[in-house]
Amino acid sequence: MQSGEYTVGQLATAARTKAVTIRYYERQGLMRIPTRTPGGYRIYRSDDLDRLLFILRCRHFGFSLENVRELLQLADQTDAPCAEVDAKVARHLDEVRERLAELQSLEAELQRLSRCCAGGGIVKDCRIIESLSRDIGNSKTPACTP
């Protein structure tokens, strides 16, 4: 193993991820097939580290592995127009905003649910259980108004 070369574990450490994840990315066609030592150990170089970091940054932005695969393909075609990259990011942003809206209304509902129970009673009288047993989501009159 020469300088500037990494085993899978060293690459993992350098990118703050795990060896299993790198091998998984290889099986999924995201990481390139590396060369091997005579004994079969994977050998990575700095461009593999770049590629891994690119993947991890995309993941950090919430892109699926499928999306990352596509982004990698686009990034490799340096002369292609970047409208597709732009569109992919925009679409992903839309999806994130959608999930955000869902989670916000979920938070509001849960907060309402949470305030139903003062905390000192028994299950039989618990307004939370009552709320979960009736269809509070669809009723016009709320299950409880704390």
Place this chain on the structure above:
Amino acid sequence: MQSGEYTVGQLATAARTKAVTIRYYERQGLMRIPTRTPGGYRIYRSDDLDRLLFILRCRHFGFSLENVRELLQLADQTDAPCAEVDAKVARHLDEVRERLAELQSLEAELQRLSRCCAGGGIVKDCRIIESLSRDIGNSKTPACTP
């Protein structure tokens, strides 16, 4: 099949879910084991519908099946104190708020990323790809200031 009784498909329709989901909940120990017709068809009654609706409402609130299992157990012990129910809901609300915060910062980051690309260039000059290739999340100077 008498009135007030349901096949799995009828129960599914009544609860606006699917038969496979009900059978799945049975395997996971959420729905009770139903009686069967001589031919082996599951027969449900209205309390099974209540239980299914309870499960689906919990799911709507984002509880995991594991949580729902626990909530069902608590709901069955009508004389137990409901502090545990209260705590479970509060903990879940905390988790939802955490995910919400993560998603909000993700949205901000993605929006910044999105504005990096004007849309007319080629991949080689694309600020988005550049941003994904550099570690913009950890750099003090932003990858681009559109």
Place this chain on the structure above:
DNA sequence: CTTGACCTTATAGCAACTATAAGGTGCATC
């Protein structure tokens, strides 16, 4: 008694890993 809609089970797949088992390699030390 046939048709057709429904039911039954078992099994595999999805995403993105994580965990486990059983064994092999590389390198330093004795």
Place this chain on the structure above:
DNA sequence: GATGCACCTTATAGTTGCTATAAGGTCAAG
């Protein structure tokens, strides 16, 4: 050269909450 230990290899199963498929059986109507 032998030993020890950290690390590597593969294959396989598990996670969550379903969904899809296959191959077959049942029910009720006509």
